[in-house]
Amino acid sequence: MENMIALTIDGVSVEVPAGTTVLEAARKAGIHIPTLCYLKDINEIGACRMCVVDTGARSLQASCVLPATNGMVVKTNTPAIRKYRKTLLELVLSDHDKKCLTCVRSQNCELQRLCRELGVKDGDAFKGVTNDYEVDDVSPAIVRDNNKCILCRRCVAVCSKVQKVGVIGPVMRGFKTAIESPWGLKLNNMACINCGQCITACPTGALREKDDTAKVWEALADPTKHVVVQPAPAVRAALGEEFGIPMGTSVTGKMATALKRLGFDKVFDTDFGADLTIMEEANELVERLTEGGTLPMITSCSPGWIKFCETYYPDFIPNLSTCKSPHEMVGAMVKSYYADKAEIDPHNIVTVSVMPCTAKKFEAARPELGHNGMADVDIVITTRELARMIKEAGINFNALPDSDFDSLMGESTGAAVIFGATGGVMEAALRTAYETITGETLAKVDFEAVRGTQGIKEATINIAGKDVTVAVCSSTSKAAELLDSVKNGEKNYTFIEVMACPGGCVNGGGQPIVDADTRATVDVRAVRAQALYGEDAEKPLRKSHENGEIKAIYADYLGKPGGHRSHELLHTHYTRREKYTD
Amino acid sequence: MSEMESKYAELRQMIEAHKDWPGALMPVLQGAQEIFGCVPEDVQKIIAEGLGVTLSEVYGVATFYSQFSLQPKGKYVISVCLGTACYVKGSQSVLDKLSEVLEIPVGTTTKDGKFTLQATRCLGACGLAPVMTINEDVYGRMTPDQVPEIIAKYQNKEA
Numbered sequence: 043m044e045n046m047i048a049l050t051i052d053g054v055s056v057e058v059p060a061g062t063t064v065l066e067a068a069r070k071a072g073i074h075i076p077t078l079c080y081l082k083d084i085n086e087i088g089a090c091r092m093c094v095v096d097t098g099a100r101s102l103q104a105s106c107v108l109p110a111t112n113g114m115v116v117k118t119n120t121p122a123i124r125k126y127r128k129t130l131l132e133l134v135l136s137d138h139d140k141k142c143l144t145c146v147r148s149q150n151c152e153l154q155r156l157c158r159e160l161g162v163k164d165g166d167a168f169k170g171v172t173n174d175y176e177v178d179d180v181s182p183a184i185v186r187d188n189n190k191c192i193l194c195r196r197c198v199a200v201c202s203k204v205q206k207v208g209v210i211g212p213v214m215r216g217f218k219t220a221i222e223s224p225w226g227l228k229l230n231n232m233a234c235i236n237c238g239q240c241i242t243a244c245p246t247g248a249l250r251e252k253d254d255t256a257k258v259w260e261a262l263a264d265p266t267k268h269v270v271v272q273p274a275p276a277v278r279a280a281l282g283e284e285f286g287i288p289m290g291t292s293v294t295g296k297m298a299t300a301l302k303r304l305g306f307d308k309v310f311d312t313d314f315g316a317d318l319t320i321m322e323e324a325n326e327l328v329e330r331l332t333e334g335g336t337l338p339m340i341t342s343c344s345p346g347w348i349k350f351c352e353t354y355y356p357d358f359i360p361n362l363s364t365c366k367s368p369h370e371m372v373g374a375m376v377k378s379y380y381a382d383k384a385e386i387d388p389h390n391i392v393t394v395s396v397m398p399c400t401a402k403k404f405e406a407a408r409p410e411l412g413h414n415g416m417a418d419v420d421i422v423i424t425t426r427e428l429a430r431m432i433k434e435a436g437i438n439f440n441a442l443p444d445s446d447f448d449s450l451m452g453e454s455t456g457a458a459v460i461f462g463a464t465g466g467v468m469e470a471a472l473r474t475a476y477e478t479i480t481g482e483t484l485a486k487v488d489f490e491a492v493r494g495t496q497g498i499k500e501a502t503i504n505i506a507g508k509d510v511t512v513a514v515c516s517s518t519s520k521a522a523e524l525l526d527s528v529k530n531g532e533k534n535y536t537f538i539e540v541m542a543c544p545g546g547c548v549n550g551g552g553q554p555i556v557d558a559d560t561r562a563t564v565d566v567r568a569v570r571a572q573a574l575y576g577e578d579a580e581k582p583l584r585k586s587h588e589n590g591e592i593k594a595i596y597a598d599y600l601g602k603p604g605g606h607r608s609h610e611l612l613h614t615h616y617t618r619r620e621k622y623t624d
Numbered sequence: 625m626s627e628m629e630s631k632y633a634e635l636r637q638m639i640e641a642h643k644d645w646p647g648a649l650m651p652v653l654q655g656a657q658e659i660f661g662c663v664p665e666d667v668q669k670i671i672a673e674g675l676g677v678t679l680s681e682v683y684g685v686a687t688f689y690s691q692f693s694l695q696p697k698g699k700y701v702i703s704v705c706l707g708t709a710c711y712v713k714g715s716q717s718v719l720d721k722l723s724e725v726l727e728i729p730v731g732t733t734t735k736d737g738k739f740t741l742q743a744t745r746c747l748g749a750c751g752l753a754p755v756m757t758i759n760e761d762v763y764g765r766m767t768p769d770q771v772p773e774i775i776a777k778y779q780n781k782e783a
Contacts, residue, residue, distance in 0.1 A: 198680075208678030213687045224683030225665055622669070622679070 152245035238400030238551015276462030284429035295444020313454030315368030346542025373418030398550035424552025456578030464546035707746030715754035
C-alpha cells in the first residue's frame with residue numbers, strides 16, 4: 043500500500059502518493075496552475091517561478107518542485123499570486139523580441155498564452171536595456187533565435203538528458219545569461235544531431251526549423267520542373283492536429299488530396315519507400331546471418347540516430363544497415379525508375395519530402411545520398427511546414443475529400459505505416475524476414491513485444507527453430523545505454539532498431555508542437571502511434587513483400603533485393619565525425 | 625617533458641583523481657585555472673572528455689563564475705572597483721580612461737600580454753573610493769588624470 047498524503051488545494055481535498063509535487067496534486071484535484079519552464083519528466087527545476095503557490099510559508103513556493111505534505115493547505119490563486127505571476131511575465135517581456143504577429147509560434151506560444159490568460163496589459167512595463175543576439179541559422183535543420191529565448195532551459199534538458207547530446211547550455215551570468223553552444227560556436231559546428239527535440243520543447247519561437255517552404259513554392263511555380271512529393275508515415279498521424287483535428291486521428295486521405303491541390307505533379311508515399319526498405323533490410327539481415335556479417339545489425343532510417351552513431355559511437359558504424367532511409371530510397375527511385383517510365387529528364391524533377399523530422403533536412407544534403415550528380419531528395423519540409431503551406435494556399439483542410447496516392451510508388455502495406463512508431467521498423471522487418479527464412483506464412487503478424495513507448499524493448503523470436511534476439515530503443519540517451527550494454531558484452535542481440543526521437547517519428551522534431559500542459563496529461567507518443575497501428579490493422583496487406591508495386595519494381599527494374607542496382611541506388615555508407623568543427 | 629607537457633600531464637592526473645566524485649567539475653576547473661592561469665578551450669575539452677560531461681556544461685560553469693578566466697591573464701591585472709561607493713565617486717570614468725589608454729575593452733588583455741583590465745565588485749576599501757588595484761598594489765582616490773602616469777610606470781618596469 044502506497045503511503046498516501048492528504049492535502050487541501052483551493053479548498054479542494056485531494057489524496058496523492060508521497061513524493062507527489064503540489065503541481066501534480068493540483069492537477070489531480072482539477073486545479074490548473076500556470077507553468078512556463080516546466081516540462082513533465084524532462085525539466086522540473088522551479089526556475090521560472092510561474093507556478094508559485096501560497097502554503098502559508100514565509101514566501102511563495104514553486105509548486106513544480108514542492109513535495110506535497112500531509113495536512114498542507116495550498117492556495118493557488120490569490121491577488122498576491124496573480125500580481126507575482128503578472129510581474130514575472132512583464133519582466134520576461136522586458137527582454138523579449140515581441141514581434142508576435144510574424145512569429146512562427148504565434149498562437150502556439152506558451153508565453154503569449156500566459157500573457158493573455160494572466161491579463162498582462164503592458165508589454166513594456168519594464169522598458170530598459172535589451173540583449174541583441176545574432177540569429178544562428180547556419181544549421182540546415184534548426185534555427186536558434188535568442189532574442190525570443192526566455193531561458194526556461196527546456197531545450198537544454200531535452201538535449202542533455204533525453205538525447206545525451208548536450209550541445210547547448212546556459213552560458214555567462216545575470217543579464218548576459220544566454221542559451222548557447224560553448225565558445226560562441228554555431229549549432230552546426232557542434233555535434234548537434236538535428237533531431238529537433240529542442241524545438242518541440244521550446245515554449246516560444248526561440249527554436250524553430252529552417253523553413254524551406256519558399257523553395258517548394260518556387261519549384262511548384264516553375265513550369266519547367268516536375269515536382270514529386272512524398273509524406274512520411276508519421277506525418278499522417280499528426281498533420282490533422284494543425285487543423286484542430288483531435289490527436290491520434292490519421293488524415294492520410296485528406297493529406298494526399300491537399301498535396302495534389304498544392305500543385306505537386308506526383309504524390310507518392312514514403313510508405314512505399316518503407317516497404318522497399320524492408321525488402322532490402324530484411325535481405326541484408328538474412329545475408330549477415332547466413333554469410334557471417336557484422337551483428338547486431340542496427341537500423342538506419344533515423345538520420346538523428348545516424349549522426350549520433352557517427353559522432354559518439356563510431357565503432358558501431360559497421361553494424362549500421364547500409365540501407366538508405368525510406369524517403370531517400372523513394373527519391374532515388376523517382377529520379378531513375380519513375381523518370382524512365384514517365385520519360386522525364388531526371389534533372390527536371392524536384393523531389394520533395396514531407397517529414398516529421400528536422401534531421402531529414404541534414405540527411406538530404408549528405409553528398410553520398412545522390413546519383414549522377416543529383417541529390418535523391420532535393421527539399422525536405424516538416425509536418426509543420428506542410429501545414430503552413432496548406433494554410434497559405436487557402437485550402438480548407440478539414441473539408442477535403444480523401445484521395446489515394448499516385449500509382450507506381452503509392453501503394454503500401456501495414457508494415458510500412460508502422461515505421462512511424464518506435465518498434466515499427468523491427469516489426470515490419472520481422473514479418474518479412476520470418477517468411478523469407480522459413481518460407482512459411484506468418485500466422486500472427488502482430489509482434490506486440492516490440493510495441494509501446496518504453497525507451498528500450500527486447501524480444502526473442504523463434505525463426506525456423508532458431509532464437510533471434512532483438513532490441514528496440516528510442517531517444518539517443520537510450521541508444522547510448524543500449525550500445526554500452528552491447529559494447530561491454532552484457533547484451534547480445536541480432537538486430538536492433540534505433541529511433542532518435544523518444545517514441546519514434548510520431549514524436550519527431552518536425553511534428554506539430556504540443557504544449558507543456560497537454561504533455562503533462564497525454565502521452566503524445568502513444569496516442570499518435572495508435573493512429574498508425576489502427577491503419578496497419580485495417581490494411582488488406584500487412585507485409586512489405588506482398589506490396590504489388592514492390593513486386594513490380596523488382597520485376598521491372600531492380601532485379602532482386604541486395605542486387606546490383608539496389609546497391610547502386612538504395613544503399614549508402616557512413617562517416618566518422620568529429621565532435622567539434624571550426 | 626616541456627613545461628606545457630607537464631602542465632597537461634598534471635591536468636590529466638587531476639581529472640583522474642576527481643573522476644568519480646559527484647560535482648567534480650568545480651574542483652577540476654579550479655585546479656586547471658591554477659595550473660594554466662586560465663581555462664582555455666583545449667583545456668575545457670580535455671576536462672569534458674575526462675569527466676564525461678559535455679563541453680556545454682564545462683563552458684557554462686566556467687563563464688558563470690568570474691574567478692575563471694577563459695584567456696590567459698596579463699602580467700599585470702588591473703581591477704577597477706565598480707562597487708557602490710567607488711561607482712558614486714566616479715570609478716566608471718577611471719575604467720573608461722584605462723580602456724582608452726590601454727586600447728582594449730574591459731575584460732580583455734593587451735596584445736603584448738602585459739595588462740588585463742577588469743571591473744570588480746566591492747574590494748572592501750570604500751574609504752579610499754574610487755579604488756583600483758594592479759596585482760597586489762592598491763591605488764585609492766583615483767582620478768582619470770592619474771591613469772597614464774601609473775600605466776607608464778608598469779610599462780617601463782623590467783620583467
